Amino acid sequence: MPSRSSESPMNHHNHHRNPNYRSGFSGGGYHYHNQHRPFNSPPNNPPGGGGGYGSGHQMPLSGQKRGFPSSGRGGSPDNTDNSTFAKLFVGSVPRTAREEDIRPLFEEHGNVIEVALIKDKRTGQQQGCCFIKYATCEEADRAIRALHNQYTLPGGMGPIQVRYADGERERLGTVEHKLFVGSLNKQATEKEVEEIFSPYGRVEDVYIMRDELKQSRGCGFVKFSHRDMAVSAINSLNGIYLMRGCDQPLTVRFADPKRPRVGEARGGPAFGGPGFGPRSQAPLGVRPAPNFGEPMSGHVPPNAWHPMSPRNLGPSSQSSPRGFGGNLVARPGAPTMPSTTGAPLGLLGGPANGSLPGLSVLPSSTSQQNFNPSVPQVQAVGQKISPLQKPLQSPQHLPPSHQLHPQQIPPTYSQPQTSQISVQQLGQLQIPQSSGPSFSQPLPSQQLFGLSSQLPISQPQGQQSTSSAAPQQTPLNLQQQAVSATTTQQQLSALTVRQQLLQPLQQSPSHLAQMLSQQTQTLQASFQSSQQAFSHLQQQLHLMQPPSQNMTQQQSSQATKQQLQWTGAASQVATSIPATSPAALAPSTTSAASTVPVSVQAAVPSTCNWTEHTSPEGYKYYYNSVTGESRWEKPEELTLFEQQQQQKQQNQQQQQQKPSVQQPQTQTQPHMQVLSAQQVSQTPQGQLQTQLRHQQQLQVQQPSLSSPYQVSGVFGHQSVQELAGYGQLPAAAGSVIDPASFQQGVRSVQDWMWKSKPAAGT
C-alpha cells in the first residue's frame, strides 16, 4: 500500500478510478479486506456493555470512535460531539497547488468539509501541505488508503502523504499498530517490505528509514490497522524471516512510542501520559494464572526511552520469538546435537533425495537480479482464481492495488511467469520437488518437528543469497518424512490437495483456480476435523497430568521417537490451536475469548504478559513481555487479568475439582503450548489415534471465531512460540531448524488459516 507511487504526475486523470467511495467499497477490491463486513455498524455501541471485546474489534479501522474521557477533552462518550469530522494532513502538496487542485481528488473518497492549505505565517507562502476535513473517519480512512503514497499532484515531486492530522487519532479513538522492523536489506523497497508483511493483514503504511542520501538504514516501520495483524507479523517474522542478502533475520516488534515532539500537541491530547488515548481492542477471555512469574519484576525498563529494549527482555526472552530467532540464525555449522541420533531417522528418508527446489525461503527475493519481485505474476494466479475464491488468494504478495489492475493479468502463462510462480509462490506452498505444489499448510509444522529431531543439517544461509535457483534441502525431506510418519486424515487430505495441485500448475490458470477452490474446501474440512481433534486432545491432556515437566535427556530421546511418529498429531496441535478454542488453548493476551467450551475453559490457565512500569517522566506505561509492545494506556488484558486474579481465588476450590494444567514453569503462553505438544507426543499412539478418530466423528460445533485476524494472530503466536519452544526442548535441536523452512512453514500455515477463515468463522 505504501509507496505505490503512481509516478504519474501531470496526470490527474488516473485517479478517478475508484468510484466506489461512499458505501460499497467492498466490492471494488483495492483492499483485500475480506471477511469484513463494511462499516455498517451503528454509530454508537449499543451493547451498553461498553464495547464488547469479543467482536467489537472486528471492525476495520476507524472502528468506534466513541470519545474517550481521555485526558482533558470533553468526555462526551458519544462520537457526535467529539468526532463530527476527521482531519487529515496531506504532505507533498506542491506549493503552487490550490484548493481546486486538491479538493476534487479528495472528494472522490468522501465529502470534503474543508480544505486548508497551510501557509507560512509570515511569508504567506504555502508550506506544501494541507488539511482535509471529512465528516467521518470512514471517509478519511478511505482517502488514506486510496491516496497515501499513491497519487502525485501535478507539479508535486512525490506522491502525497495522507494521514491523520496530529491528534486526530487520539481524538477519534483510532489506533494504529506500528511495528519497528530491523535488519532489512538495505536495498529493500517499501513495496517489498509490504509484501513481506501483507500476509498478516492489510499493511497501512511502510516507512523505511533512510539517511540523507536516501540510503536505507536497514530499518523502518510497518503499520497495520489491527493489532492482531501486528502480533501475527511479529510472531511470524521476528527472528525468522531472513531477507535476501542479509545475514540476520528481521527484527519485528512494536515500535517504541515515538517521542512526542513539542508543539505537535495540537488537535488533542496527543501525548499526555497514562489515561489518554484509545482503548485497546483487547481480545481476552483469559483466566488468571496462578503462577504469574512476573517476568521482569523489577529490572525491566530501568532506562529511559527504550523500555522494551531487547536486552531488557529478561527472563521471558527465552520464550519470545526472539529467542528462537537467535537459534535460527545460529551459524550453520553450530554444534547442534540432534539428541535422537540416528534411530528414528528411518522415516526421514535420508537427505539423499533432499535436494528439492521450491522450498526457497524468501518469497519475494529469490532472484538475484530481480530483486524487485514482480508481483503481477503471482497476482495473475490469484486473479484467475476468481472472485469467488477471494479467501483463497493468499494475502501474501497480493497488494490490494495490484488486484485492481486486471490489465496486469496476462491471459496465459508465459515462461517468465511460470518461473516466477515456481520460485515464489510454490516456494511458499512448500512444494515438494516432484510431487508438485503442496497446498497443505498443516505440514509446515510437521516439517519443523521432523527437522528438529532429525536433520542435523541446516541450510547454509549463504546459499540463499548465492543460489537462487535451488534452495534445495531439508524442508522437503522433512515434510515428506513427516508425512510418511503419520497418516491422519488431515494429512491425507493435505496430500490429496498437494497432488491435485500438482496438475494445475501444468495447466491453465483457470483450471488452477478451480482446483484451488476445491482444495480449499478439502482443507477446510480437514481443518475442522483437526480442530476438533485437537480440542479433544487438549481436554485429554488436561486429564492426564504429564508425569514430568522436565524431561531428562533419555526421556526426551524416547519421547522424540514417539514424536517422530506423532508429528502428525503435533502438527495438528499447531494448526488447530487457533481455530479450536482460542481461549482454551491460547489464553494469551492476544487470543480471543469468544466462544469456548466450558469444559475446556475451566482448565485453561492464563497469564497476562503485561506488566506495569513507570517511565522516566513518571508516567505509567505497560509492557508486554511477550510481544515487546509498550503502551501508555493500561491494556484491558491486564485489567481483566487483575480482575480474574481475584475471581480465581474464589473459584479455586472449584478448579481443584477439575484437573488443572497449570504448569509449574509456565509463565508465558509459549511454554504452555510447548508442553502441550510435548504431552501429545508422549501420549500413547493408539490412544491418540482413537482420540482423533473419535473426535472427527463427533463433529462438534465449531467455536466461532470472533475475528479473522485473531485467527492468524493467534495462530502465528502459537505456531511460532510452540516451535520455538521445541527448539529449546532437550530433544529438539531448535538451532538445526532451517529458518527458511521454518518461516515457510509458518507463513504457509498462516496463509492457510486465512483461507480457512471463511469456513471456520462465520
Next chain:
DNA sequence: CGACGGGACGC
C-alpha cells in the same frame, strides 16, 4: 542493532 518521515492548521 537500525527508532520516526518536510511541511502541521488555531479558537
Next chain:
DNA sequence: CGACGGGACGC
C-alpha cells in the same frame, strides 16, 4: 486575559 519560551531521550 495569557501567545511561543525552554531544550532536544540515550543505547
